Amino acid sequence: MREPVGTREITSTRVYDAPRPTVFAMWTEAEHLARWWGPDGFSAPRVTSDPRPGGTLTIVMAGPDFEETMQARYREVVAPERIVVDSVVPGPDGQPFLESSHTVTFADLGDRTEVTVTARAAVFAAAGLGALDGMQAGWNQSLQCLDDALTGAAGRQVLLTRLYDAAPDAVFALWEDPAHLERWWGPDGSTLTVDEIEVRPGGRWRFTMHGPDGRDHPDRVTFEEVVRGRRLVYTHGEPSDPEPPSTAVVTFDEVAGRTALSMRLVFASAEARDLVVDRHDPATGASQALDRLAGLVETTAT
Numbered sequence: 001m002r003e004p005v006g007t008r009e010i011t012s013t014r015v016y017d018a019p020r021p022t023v024f025a026m027w028t029e030a031e032h033l034a035r036w037w038g039p040d041g042f043s044a045p046r047v048t049s050d051p052r053p054g055g056t057l058t059i060v061m062a063g064p065d066f067e068e069t070m071q072a073r074y075r076e077v078v079a080p081e082r083i084v085v086d087s088v089v090p091g092p093d094g095q096p097f098l099e100s101s102h103t104v105t106f107a108d109l110g111d112r113t114e115v116t117v118t119a120r121a122a123v124f125a126a127a128g129l130g131a132l133d134g135m136q137a138g139w140n141q142s143l144q145c146l147d148d149a150l151t152g153a154a155g156r157q158v159l160l161t162r163l164y165d166a167a168p169d170a171v172f173a174l175w176e177d178p179a180h181l182e183r184w185w186g187p188d189g190s191t192l193t194v195d196e197i198e199v200r201p202g203g204r205w206r207f208t209m210h211g212p213d214g215r216d217h218p219d220r221v222t223f224e225e226v227v228r229g230r231r232l233v234y235t236h237g238e239p240s241d242p243e244p245p246s247t248a249v250v251t252f253d254e255v256a257g258r259t260a261l262s263m264r265l266v267f268a269s270a271e272a273r274d275l276v277v278d279r280h281d282p283a284t285g286a287s288q289a290l291d292r293l294a295g296l297v298e299t300t301a302t
Contacts, residue, residue: 024080137253
């Protein structure tokens with residue numbers, strides 16, 4: 001029996017605005033698992049699930065130029081309270097490349113459910129050590145994807161991801177200092193003047209975007225949730241505005257001393273998202289801003 005070259009254990013907890021039976025079904029029924037399983041940028045195009053002790057669970061996870069199959073077995077299934085799953089990812093030689101187990105508990109909070117995941121993993125080749133580095137970020141992102149599936153946000157959002165060579169606290173700091181924001185916020189060719197900013201729940205951010213055509217675009221943001229170094233949620237615009245408002249969910253996850261950043265621009269409906277995409281192409285503007293942020297991260301880290 002081969003000895004692992006690395007092991008890791010992580011825990012992640014999330015509260016969902018859905019009753020426990022609904023959330024439990026999202027973890028055990030193949031059609032629901034296919035809607036959310038995997039971190040940002042990945043999908044699960046093929047899932048089979050037999051949720052009973054000894055039953056099998058197979059998930060094909062696909063990403064850019066990447067596909068792997070997780071072959072798993074349910075060790076425990078106590079509906080709707082708890083599941084334990086043991087899994088293996090085989091290597092090219094057919095031998096285990098990665099073995100893991102995860103225990104999921106579902107706490108009843110009335111109309112809400114607290115989910116706690118405890119995951120353990122072992123890799124048997126040096127090439128798999130990066131998977132251990134990304135375990136916490138991967139589970140955190142997957143639990144956010146589950147929230148997107150439960151709320152329907154997955155069908156009415158724009159998602160962008162980046163990996164920055166600095167710790168989450170350092171990257172987060174560049175989102176709250178006006179002097180830093182004026183160096184990277186906005187699409188290429190634009191400049192920014194921060195009129196007011198208070199990064200706290202209920203705090204306001206007023207700014208003026210100066211476009212390359214010389215036109216000024218006043219704007220405002222309201223912060224809904226602030227967890228420094230980990231998460232920002234803010235509403236852009238107001239219901240009275242001519243353009244549909246959106247909510248941004250920005251997460252900062254640590255991966256081997258770097259920051260895996262995900263930015264979700266969530267709209268009230270798919271139609272509202274499509275309207276804004278057609279008029280303004282927010283994905284391009286936000287992508288350019290996140291690229292400019294990468295340059296600032298490099299400068300400040302240096």
